């Protein structure tokens with residue numbers, strides 16, 4: 001589903017991703033961990049067409065991200081095509097980024113109505129089902145300011161799901177939450193994984209990685225230092241840099 005082959009990304013002379021190669025198969029969950037500044041968000045942003053890779057090949061479900069190929073050459077994707085591909089990818093951020101002037105229900109309905117132009121009644125029915133799925137059926141008419149951080153993040157997940165994505169990206173989805181609210185968001189994510197969603201999750205929640213992820217990738221300074229099954233990486237890290245990082249978060 002997501003295939004990165006020798007992907008690099010530079011901002012000016014700062015090479016933030018250095019020849020990243022990895023694969024996430026359909027229905028798999030990959031957790032991406034590493035110190036601040038190691039390039040995790042940049043990698044997600046490349047997948048989600050928010051940045052264009054500087055070198056290498058990145059593809060989602062067979063479509064090259066950032067480029068198209070013709071006559072053996074690569075051409076940058078037209079914005080329209082990039083936008084079309086982006087619709088299949090849901091992204092959840094650390095800060096929930098809900099529209100503050102809209103209710104939970106309206107937040108979820110906004111994109112399907114605006115982008116897909118579906119009839120309101122149909123969109124509302126699906127949005128209410130999604131609210132129920134994230135355990136917030138009774139909060140449809142609440143504005144974000146009247147929801148807890150955990151509830152706002154669950155609405156943000158429902159909002160991303162409303163576009164029926166093939167892939168979900170999570171960038172530290174629980175880092176801004178009070179500790180007692182982390183579990184409710186991780187539970188929703190675990191349910192999503194169990195439903196077969198392909199997910200890449202940047203997180204420091206190693207319990208979630210161990211329980212839910214199919215693979216764990218440790219990145220440092222733009223390089224994949226170590227990757228493998230979460231149990232193996234967490235129980236028996238092979239590299240000093242991984243050991244040093246894990247000793248701080250475990």
Ligand SMILES: Nc1ncnc2c1ncn2[C@@H]1O[C@H](COP(=O)(O)OP(=O)(O)OP(=O)(O)O)[C@@H](O)[C@H]1O
Pocket residue numbers: 011014016034035036037038039040041042043
């Ligand atoms: N648009 C940009 N322009 C210039 N430099 C950038 C840009 N975006 C990211 N960087 C740099 O890329 C490096 C990696 O940042 P990135 O946010 O990807 O790391 P991260 O591992 O997600 O860190 P964190 O856990 O703190 O979010 C940092 O040095 C950052 O300053």
